[in-house]
Amino acid sequence: MITRVTDKMKYDLLNNSIYNTQSQYGEIMEKMASQKQVNKPSDDPLGMGKILDYRTVKAQISSYKANIDSSKSWLSATESNLTNVNDILTKVKELAVAQASATATASTRQIAADSLQPLIDQMRSLANSKFGNRYLFSGTRTDTEPFAATSSTARIDAAVSASGNTFDGTVTSGGTYTGAVNKTYTVKIITGGTLAASTYQISADGGKTWGATQPAGGLSGPVTVGDGIDLTLTAGTVDLAANDMFYVHAYAPGYYNGNGEELSSEVGMGVTSNYNVTGEAAFTDQGGGTVNLFKVLDDLKTALENNDADGVRNQLDSLDQASEQINRYTAQCGTRTNGLDASNTALEDMDLRITGLTSNIEDADMAALITEYQKKQLALQATYKMAGDMGSISILNFLR
């Protein structure tokens, strides 16, 4: 059977092949120019999804690594400070040992006491040092200088009405703090209204966890928030509203003004790592610590000034324990840094692997592309040649 081939068929065929080859040619050119196999989602839908996933993972990795870096810097600052503190303790120990012996006299002890003061000041300045604009040893109260020059009795700060409160009355604190460690007490209004009508909750840990909602009426007089502290609200012109906050910082007797809370950051998916050593643990006898360092030094100084040989001798043990305590936390910094290093290495490995996986999907195989490019070029040339010849081969050329 003879198949008719009509002129329109020939032109349509030519048109379609030029169009097809051109569009494939264009795609290869796009891939070559971008050096990427996947230039739009439809090029490889599954691959595109994976590429985006990998990019997210890479961004997370770099975020974790940034956290690790800043945690490590914090830890290394802490570690070097603690090492310096230990050096000072060693000097103090030498001094104390010398002055504990029977050969020491009142005048040598007075000289020793004088030379002890700069060491105490140096140690306080180390304990009060900052990393950036945050105090290293004040727990989560990073804007508060952790150690005072003198020991104080238990005390309470003035109560604070949070700046965003609707309530415009005043709040005052009262009572005597009986707690062993520094704490922040907060009162949060649950349902607003007049003092007598409002219900509220109390937290003893700065607002992290809350007690049961207290019935209305409690705010009419002083509110006992715990450990001997009470807050008294005095009405102003505007009533209380829900979420109005009042808080007060309470301090146990001693030198420390920070708190015992840990700072932490995320160093892996769902993995948090603490990076601070609280002044409470390293320098006081609370929260993991056993020796109140500044008290020991002050006591030693007093004993020296009073030419009290027994008093000096009594501090020797404490100085040893203090040194041990500081060493323990210095070592903790090292352990944490090692842990972070291990996490960092794992993250870097993963980063490298993810980069490889991304590249497998995303990057173009140039050798294959160039071969393909030349093939398409040849096809296009052939098609053009065909188009050029089509007009010249005609029965009309042979009919005169």
Add this chain to the structure above:
Amino acid sequence: MGDIGRVLNTTREAILSNLTALNVTGNNIANVDTPGYSRLRPEFGSTAIIDSSKEQGQFGIKITDIQRLYDKYLEAQMVQQEQAVGYNDAQMDVLNRVEGIFNESTGGGLNELLSKFWDAWSQLSANPTGITERDNLVSVSQSLASMFREKANELISIQSDTNNLVSDTVTELNKYIDEMVDLNTKIVETEISGGSAASTRDQRAELLKKISQIIDVNYYEEANGSLNIFISNGRSLVEGTNSWKLDVQPNPANSNYYDVFFQDTPGVPINNRLQGGKLAGLLDVRDTNVAGYLNDLNNMASTIINEVNTQHNSGYDLNGNVGGNFFSATSTLAKDMQVDPAIIADVTKVAASATVDSDGDNARLINNIKDSLLMAGGTSTIDNFYQTVIARLGNDVADAKSSLDHQTAIANQIQSERDAVSGVSIDEEMLNLIKYQAAYNAASRLAAIVNQMMSTLINLGIETAI
């Protein structure tokens, strides 16, 4: 018994017939590029009646018919194929635009901003009192919100453009229905008086393809030559010279996008009845694909807004206040997403801490939202969900493209088969030209010979007279 006059008559018929054939060939050559043109072929028929007993006969030739070469089954296949092509073509155009909006291949899209958003919270958790970290967080969050708004608005604008296209397409279809009635009338009128409506039929076949590109139709031809067209729910668009047109009406239940109706039954939308053609393609891509992506975007936006706000509410800002809303909670739609104005005005209002001290734990907990399986019925994180949306979009586009390529290839194949039957071949026409020219020349030669014979006859008489 011979008759010289009759020979002359036969010659006349031969000349005229071949002239007609040349004319038809000329018409074919002239229409070589006319879309939908079916080539014509003159059918020669002998008019000879021979009665050998009386030794007499009548000889002659005439064009008995001018045939329109045409395969109605191929035409039917083409009409069917146009529906598939029209459907996929409409989808492809829209999906290509959507893909352009969500092209994340070079980065800088929503995926990257989401990562930056989580990272900003992580940085803040490491330095909760840092104003730089807070500024960075708020600015990244504003970019994220604006990216959500931008993408949502672009999707909405594509939806509304597609919607306008639905209305335009219905108008176009109504025009074609009018034309179809017109052509039906002409064909019936021409053919009832015995004429040939070949070119009108070609036009009608083309028009039918145009209608079929828009809407999936079935059709049949009546005995009188008129074409009846009806859609898949059995309702007619055209019956002879009667027509039923379509109309659009905004549907309040579907963002006031248009539903398609028959003009005479305004309460009964036929959206679901349309399965092929451009109209169905547009409706599907508007109400299924684009609406789906928009819905996904809204789900993501509302999850981010609600989860971040809830966690933010349980933390404390730099001044010891309970955290307010981080994102404005007036609307949780992607197109309205905004960082709360109070936060923008004062970055210290970002509740980074879990206590009134500066611990940064709340920022860390907000950062942890990125790892929670909050999307797709608790099976996917927000980031992963977006990645599957992009992958699905890519799949949709790739599917539409391969369907379109496939359907177009089939359409081209059928077109090629049709052209093999109905198309004009210049080679063939040139050969016909030679053939008819030769016949014409021969017939003319015959006339000359008859003329000579006549003069011989006439001169014969003159010689006798002399």
